[in-house]
Amino acid sequence: MKAEGKKRVWADYQKDIADDHFFYVRSCIRQTFFPGSEQFFLHLMRKVLGKDVLENPSHTSCTGIGYHSDIVPLRTIMAVVARHFALMKESGYKNIAISCVTSFGIYTEILETWKHFPRELEQTREDLFKATGREFDIPENVAHTSDIIFKFRDEIAQKAKYRLVNRDTGKPLRGVEHIGCHYAKMFPKHGVGGAEFPRVLSGMIESWGGEIVDYPERRHCCGFGFRQYLVQANRGYSLSNTAKKFESMKPFRPDFVLTNCPGCNMFMDKWQYTIKEMDGTVYGEKGESIPILTYEELAGLVMGYNPWDLGLQLHMVQSEPLFRKMGIEFNPDDKYKTKDGRQMPVPQNLINS
Amino acid sequence: MEKFGFTLLKARFIDYDANDRSIAEFIYSKEPSFRVCIECGCCAATCTTGKYTRFSLRELNILMKRGENSLVRNKIRECMLCGKCTLVCPRGVNTRNVIALAREAYRKEQDNAV
């Protein structure tokens, strides 16, 4: 493997990411299943990096799940997206920061559609105006929140308390980067580093001291697939795709998987539990499963935040093995306590804990 | 085991390295013309058996070459050896012998397993 080769590819896929003044749109899945991640993103941006990030309480789901399940038509979802742009315009923002990769895919797809089919844009303006009386502008900068973390990865590294290094051996931890399909596979130019060798997550891991694992099924989908997942009878397809990825990465003995897509995070996390329940297969070392982290969670960990404040206990696969390797101090007793110290019920069947 | 209502599916891809390609090797060694097939499908188009059932020598050839024997093992017995395929083959593949050898090889394989 030649690193220069990858650098040459990355050089072809440089992306402009705004520096400040973001209009933030949330992810349905993330705010439900990994609320700590979005919470930490806002905290990091506003409190640590001192950036201006606006979150408008009137924004809605992008309806991507409905769109990809053939429930929401294209014309409708274009109006929904246009409404977000209108909210942004009304608040005086020009840079959009999107938390979800599905949404990011929807936004880029729609923007490209408008670019190539101006009549569609006119139609959307008309639709939105008729429905809501609002008007919108095309945003000047569209970034996924992982792009923004990537942009500030070195600042984060400077503030880091821990590095992605095994405390006992001193060797870098091996991280698998998993990019959501809709991040760059549709429009490689909109992703940091392109679609084949994306840089967005590998850049973070390397900045924070870890080592990238390049395994054969690196490009493969996590197995989410809306239609595959939403219908129970089809979930075998979803599960099998995830299994295929894990089988492929297993020999590389990764210490963690870093994802930038809500679906990937959820499915790589929860399907590991399912497969273990089905036939006892685990993909990590020593009978453990592989922790699946969002980029905010990983950033928070290296910066020394309390894992429980980052919401890591809400995963199916627990991250304690990673904490131990990194030397992170954590209190197991606090894991299921509320902010004011009350004990919550402890979930059963958690793995790795 | 938990009842999830779905299961892990067997991968559909041909795992070339893991497959047993000894049947094809056996045919290559006995009938070298097996190598020059270009998968034109002439044989399948004229096939006497193909009139009655889904039988494509072209398809079976490629499956044997890839070591996907489970599909071929019984299917190959449906050939009537009438020889039309040999007559129409543009590459002069001795298709009848290919089939006869394949049957022999699968029979031997079975005998050894028993």
Next chain:
Amino acid sequence: MQFDPFIIPFNIGLYFIVIYAVVRSVMWFRDLSRQDKLRLQRGFFGRSFGRSIREIFMESLIHRKILKADLRLGYMHMSLAFGWFLLILFGTLEADIFGSSHLNPPYKSIFFKFFNPDHGRTGLEAAWSFWMDLILAFILSGLILAVIKRLTPKVVGMKKTTKLRPLDRVALTSLWLIFPSRLLAESFTSGAYGTGSFLTGSLGSWLASFLPANEMAYPFWWLYSLSLGTFFVLLPLTRYMHIPTELFLIFARNSGIRTGDKAGAFTEMQAYSCSSCGLCIDACQLNFSAGITNIQSAYLMKGIRNRESVTDITFNCLMCGRCDQKCPVGIELTPVRMIQRRSGEPVPPEKGIIRKYFPGKPEYRTDTTTARPSYNFLPSPAAGQAEVLYFAGCMTHLAPSIRNSMVKILDASGVRYKFIDEDGGVCCGRPLMLAGQDKEARELINYNSQLIRRSGAKKLVTSCPICYKIFRESYYLDIEVVHHSQYIKYLIEEGLIRLSFLRKRVVYHTPCDLGRGSGVYEEPKKVLKHVAQLLKTEFEDENSLCCGGSLGNMKISQRQKQSIASDAAAALTKDDPDILATSCPLCKKTLAAATTTKVSDIAELVAEAIVLPGIPGIKSGRLAQKKEPVSL
């Protein structure tokens, strides 16, 4: 009592081979089926006995067939076999007449000269000696030819000679030594005693002029006895086993025993009866057109005798039957090969000298595949009712002009017929049989049989000799099966079709399965004579060539097929005919690709020559709509 130790090797050999021959014959007899045993018993004591004796004399001694095929080769075989026979016959008489007593043990006559060195000086004795010398000279002349043949086969008119095993070499050497050693032994003895005739006498006196003849004679008598003894002892292990076996075979065959379709004692006898004369090699087109020289029947027989794996040999054969016609011993080579194809891979025999002399029945690996049918996808057979059925066959469908011609002829004849495989049918099963897969073939036979039976027809016409042969031989149908050439002849003779004369010079190629395979030679030629001028070729009837396209050969490459086809086509079109006619779709396709001469099936020629009755209104009928045959 006259005795000398040197006769011991001869005696051992002689008694060994006599006992062995008896034991082996009993074993073979025991292995015959009940009917065959009865046949043999009846034949031995019946009228066929005389036929057998005649055949033994003509073929085993005189070698009539080889003489016919090749004078020099025939002479070689005849001189050795017939000469030796005469030597023994007259030697025995000599000992009986001139010896000290009557009814002598065999060694007395074989070594007569040794025990009676003075014999032959005067009168009848001298004349007899002259006769004996003449016989010996006759044998030696053949022996010289045999030696030359071994060194340069072409001299005796053979292109290829069979290859030898080490044991054969020893036996061959001992055989070769028998007569020269007798010559020298007798010559030295004659030289010492001043006896002998023109050969032994003159050679003896010349040798005695510078050598101590008396002392020199004794070692040669030893050599003579030793080589005889060695030859007899080794005989069962070599191809010379054919000498005694052939006698048995001739009796068995004349008693009506045939090869059939299963291996057994008769097949084994046939294998042992092969003298490896090599005529089959010369007759084989794979040899002279495709350069394949290791698969001919002689090699197959050798392989069977030696219990070797003959799979590659077995399946590399056009099954054209040319060798059957040529075999001087009359071995049914192609049927034996069919049996071998069916049997599959033989189990290697046990080693050991006893096993070599008494190999036991050959064992074959049994087919352990499940008896699950292979063709259960076939729909249930359904055919309409008709008087006459037409079955084109797979190959005819690849030659649509033949099919269309047949339809035209049948339509014109006004016969009520049904075209049962009009849009493709089920294979007749012969290709599977040729591949040794009888069980599978039987499934197809059953299917087609039902189809035919349900139609209630009285006659089945087929265009393909391959189908024709199996319909006749392996289907149990209560229906007359005819090839289209036969049927067209019938239509012409019954006046059901009227033909014009095409004014074309035609050469007829007899397809193997129709000619040698089924004995249909005359009908196609008669049909052709109705429509064109039929030319003669060098390869008429039994001597016809194979087109090379045969489904019988599983092994040869396309290129080898093509070279057989071009040689055959070139030989047939030597006189530059307008049309090379045949009566087999496969022959037609194969030959058409190998020559610039137009190749037609007789059905096409007849269809072209057909004169349609000018019935008013016929133009709108089915007849008029039929397309003209398409030439490929």
Next chain:
Amino acid sequence: MEDRVLVVGGGAAGMEVAGRLARSGYKVTLTEKESLTGGHIRNWFHLFPDRRDSLEVLSYLENQVDHGNITLLTSTDVEGIETRHGSFLARTADDREIEADAVVLATGFDLFRSERKEEYGYGIYDNVISSADLEIMFRKGEIRRHDGEIPQKIGFVHCVGSRDEKVGNVYCSKLCCVAAVKQAMEVREYLKDAKVFCFYMDIRMGGALYEELYRESQEKYGVNYIRGKVSEIAENINGRLIVKVEDTLAGRPLKMELDMLVLMAGMEMSEGGRKIAEYAGLKTGENRFFAPADHHFGSNRGNLRGVFYAGTCTAPMNITESISHARAAAADVIEYLSNGRR
């Protein structure tokens, strides 16, 4: 005759056309941007279909240009052509000017840069090499993996940068198929036990003796052909390449491990040709090669009178075709100049 002809490009076509014109009495200036003439032939070891050494063809071409009427300017990069008073003025990168009465462009082709086909990981995975890299190995007589091991399973990917809208090349480069067949056979000759696989979309064997070569590769060399375009390449933990392809004839995706993978890079309009076309306003086709005035009987003429094309600057061609095309160009130039520049 005082007429001067400028030939741009010292590859097979340029050398042939220069030689022909010189022997017909014209003063020829032959420019070559590299320090040596010969073009791509110099990087090739054996040529298809007869596998002769490329040096033989090279020495033929060198003989062609060994003529008193030819001024050979190597390391000379012509950047543009202008018309001036009925004749031409060519400008080089180092600001020299060359005058001529007619110009023959024989600017050839560039090999597709395999790294542009990112999913194949050329330049990233150590054992993914290009067809040109393999020729260098042949010339050295040593085929080795990056780690020094002798590869036992080698794949060839046809149509890299050809018939691929994703990289902007919709055309067929025509020679990569036969080159792959030739290289596959040569690999088998060097490495007796190696297994060789060609991954193809179509096998295009349009040239003389190409199909025969293809058959020979199957029959004598046991080269395995798998119909399907390779979608992606990855490395496993042992540093072996994992190839994913659909075996379209089996109708199933297929995965296999290889020790080495050769990318059959296609042909593209050369960078030099592109610059000249832009500068001089010469028309190019959808394939970006020079567009000939007429595809049937004007394949040597451009849209500018007095500018001629020879060889692969108009379309992918093999050496035989390039040389023939160059001879036709020479004939065209002679007719043009002797007919009063018409």
